[in-house]
Structure formats: C-alpha cells, structure tokens
Amino acid sequence: ENQLNNDYYFSNPLDRGHLASRSSAAWGDSRREAKLAADDTFYYSNAALQHGNFNQDEWLALEDWVKDLTLDSTNKISVISGPIFGEFARSITPQGRSTALIPSGFFKVVVYIDQQHQLAVRAFMMMQDEEALRDKRGKQMFNFQRYQVSITEIEERTGLIFPQQLPDKNPLFFNENPDAVTDLNVHQFPEHIEVDAPDEMISMDDPRETVRDEEIPIFIAAALVNASGNEALGEWVSVINLSNEQVDFAGWKLKDPQDELVIEGVLGPGEAMKIGPLSPIKLGNQGGTISLYNPVGERVDRVKYPVQPNSLEDRPVIFAMRDLTMID
Missing domain, CATH: 2.60.40 (Immunoglobulin-like)
Structure with missing residues (x-):
C-alpha cells in the first residue's frame, strides 16, 4: 500500500535510483550467492526518486568510487545511503496513488579500517534540488555537486543518529572549533568540501586550503x-x-x-x-x-x-x- 511502484517513475525525468548499488552488493562465497545478492538490489524498497541526470552521472560516480575504494586494509567496507528531504521538498502524485515526497538530496556514509588499522569514516551529500535545501547557515549547495560533509550534518538533516564512533572519526567539522581554525585552516562551519576526484577528499588532520571564491571577482x-x-x-x-x-x-x-x-x-x-x-x-x-x-x-x-x-x-x-x- 505504501510502497512506491513504477507509477511514480512513469513518463517523468525521475529514475529508480539504487541506494545500494548492484555492483557493490554482488559478492558472496559462490557465483550464485553473489548473483542473488545483486538481484536483491532491484526491489522498489532499494529505489529512490532520483533525477535521471543525477542518477546516471554524479551519484553513479560516487558509487564507483566506493566500489573501487583502496584506502581500506581489510577489503571490507560498510556503506550507509539514504535520502534527505528538505523543508520545502517537492512531491509527485500519480493518478490514483498517494502523494510521495521527492528527495532533495542524498547522503552516503562510508566506513572502513584504514591502512593504519584505524576506523575511518567519509561522509558525502549530493543535492538534486537545492531550492528545497536552502540553509539558514552559509552558502547554497549546488545541484549535482558532491560534497564531503560531517556526520553531524547528515544527522541534523535526516533525524538519524549514528554510533558515536562515526562522528568522532569523521575528519570534517560541524560546530565552530577554534583549534580547527588555528591548526587546520578551517573557516566555514559546517564544512562542505567539493569532491570530484579522490585526491580532493579530506582525511583526518589534513589542513584546508584557503577559499576566497566569494570575495575576489x-x-x-x-x-x-x-x-x-x-x-x-x-x-x-x-x-x-x-x-x-x-x-x-x-x-x-x-x-x-x-x-x-x-x-x-x-x-x-x-x-x-x-x-x-x-x-x-x-x-x-x-x-x-x-x-x-x-x-x-x-x-x-x-x-x-x-x-x-x-x-x-x-x-x-x-x-x-x-x-x-x-x-x-
């Protein structure tokens, strides 16, 4: 009754966006087990209303990075993905069906054991409708841009609560921190770091570059x-x-x-x-x-x-x- 079906994706620019990607789930002790796991990603319960350009390009690129991750030491990673609904989220109402909210963006949290055998966390947000996510703090986050963010910001935007180890091991800051300003050159809270290549990701204790995009014309x-x-x-x-x-x-x-x-x-x-x-x-x-x-x-x-x-x-x-x- 409450499950979105193909009525919500028919004749519109929205895709059945996988939250857990097929390629990431396709593993197991046998080829048959891996295929069954991959096939399980094709249920509507794993689909979200994603704009076609978003799903086929930017979100896919982030999924590929996760699939090809080489920062871990155990060949295992945990990935948590989900939607973000803005205060003014748009909606869709197919004929004869209930109204469904369209996610304004999506998050992905990646957890792994790094090469120093320590817990490591990377968190990302991507917007597909920045108008619905205009924030009371700081600058606009642009459509289809991948941002590395803090776990705390994802918690605030979604209402989810992650285990305390995750925000502690995430390298980005949400609240103002004088030591981060002095030691790491952090001047924007909460932090949003544009990430379009693995080399742009911030690790624990990495100094930030000084960004003056808004000041110098x-x-x-x-x-x-x-x-x-x-x-x-x-x-x-x-x-x-x-x-x-x-x-x-x-x-x-x-x-x-x-x-x-x-x-x-x-x-x-x-x-x-x-x-x-x-x-x-x-x-x-x-x-x-x-x-x-x-x-x-x-x-x-x-x-x-x-x-x-x-x-x-x-x-x-x-x-x-x-x-x-x-x-x-």
Whole structure:
C-alpha cells in the first residue's frame, strides 16, 4: 500500500535510483550467492526518486568510487545511503496513488579500517534540488555537486543518529572549533568540501586550503575541453577580471586535480584573456575540474565541466553565467 511502484517513475525525468548499488552488493562465497545478492538490489524498497541526470552521472560516480575504494586494509567496507528531504521538498502524485515526497538530496556514509588499522569514516551529500535545501547557515549547495560533509550534518538533516564512533572519526567539522581554525585552516562551519576526484577528499588532520571564491571577482569564464586535432595544443581556458582594479596575474596558477600551470598577464577591469596550451594540465573529455589560485595559494575560483562527447568538439564550455548567488 505504501510502497512506491513504477507509477511514480512513469513518463517523468525521475529514475529508480539504487541506494545500494548492484555492483557493490554482488559478492558472496559462490557465483550464485553473489548473483542473488545483486538481484536483491532491484526491489522498489532499494529505489529512490532520483533525477535521471543525477542518477546516471554524479551519484553513479560516487558509487564507483566506493566500489573501487583502496584506502581500506581489510577489503571490507560498510556503506550507509539514504535520502534527505528538505523543508520545502517537492512531491509527485500519480493518478490514483498517494502523494510521495521527492528527495532533495542524498547522503552516503562510508566506513572502513584504514591502512593504519584505524576506523575511518567519509561522509558525502549530493543535492538534486537545492531550492528545497536552502540553509539558514552559509552558502547554497549546488545541484549535482558532491560534497564531503560531517556526520553531524547528515544527522541534523535526516533525524538519524549514528554510533558515536562515526562522528568522532569523521575528519570534517560541524560546530565552530577554534583549534580547527588555528591548526587546520578551517573557516566555514559546517564544512562542505567539493569532491570530484579522490585526491580532493579530506582525511583526518589534513589542513584546508584557503577559499576566497566569494570575495575576489576573478573567474574562470570558459574552457575548450574537446579540441579537434592535437588536444594538448588546442585546449584553452579563459579568465575574466570582474573587479574594479587592474590585476597582474604573475605567479597565479591554474590547477587540475593532478597538475598545475603557472600563468601570467595583466587584465584591466572587465577584461579577459585566453590561456593555452595548458600542458601539463589536461582537460579530460570525461569531465573534470579546473581551479584558479592567486600567488599566495588562495583558491579564487573552481569550476566543474561535464563530459564532452564528439558532438561537442571545438565548442567551449561556458562558466561565466553560472549561478554565483550566495545566501544567508
């Protein structure tokens, strides 16, 4: 009676999003046992109303990271996933059926024994409807962006209570902590760390980078990711100065998760420049991130670009019109 069925997924952009993925459950003492475990993930009780783009791209990427986790020492991990319903969650009412709330986002908590044989915890949230999750504290969390967060924030947003060992072993902070400010350079509470590659995840006692995205009006405006011919020569990134002052870019850097490129140039107010070739930076056609840092190592901007198929060859990705609105 209360179970959502295919009526809720028919002729709309919502997918039957697996909370426990088939590939993660497909294990056992025999091939038959592994298949039965995988088949158990296809019940509606394991499905949630997920936007198609969310389910087929960003949530899937997080599931793949969990499946391929190499930080553990026992070849075993525990994963807890579930929905988050915002204060103004949207709903769907199929003909003849009861109204169901659409999750505003989802969480995933990963627990394992690390290489030092200690309990380790990583917690993530992803939004699919940030309008329903506008927070009383801090900045907006953008749709389809993976954030590493604290266990306490997941508890507050869901009403769940996790064993005390989990928040104690999670490296991110929810409440203001003067020692974290001094020792780890944490300046935002609760913490939300954008994570689009394993290298961006925060571990226990990792110092945080200084982020000034909201303060300095210098932006990555566009990038040519899928260039025809020799991509290493054809790729470029453009940067725009939307401040009221001339900016000297000597010592500034563009970075991807693996490499960095020192840039130079001078831009007056409202001026832009194209930077390329980008080697050693590589803009992968399967999607990625680009970040801009000033000479003292503060992050001034960060953009995420999607998969670039052949149909988008030689068509730049435009970032300048992205929503930069910050809310209280």
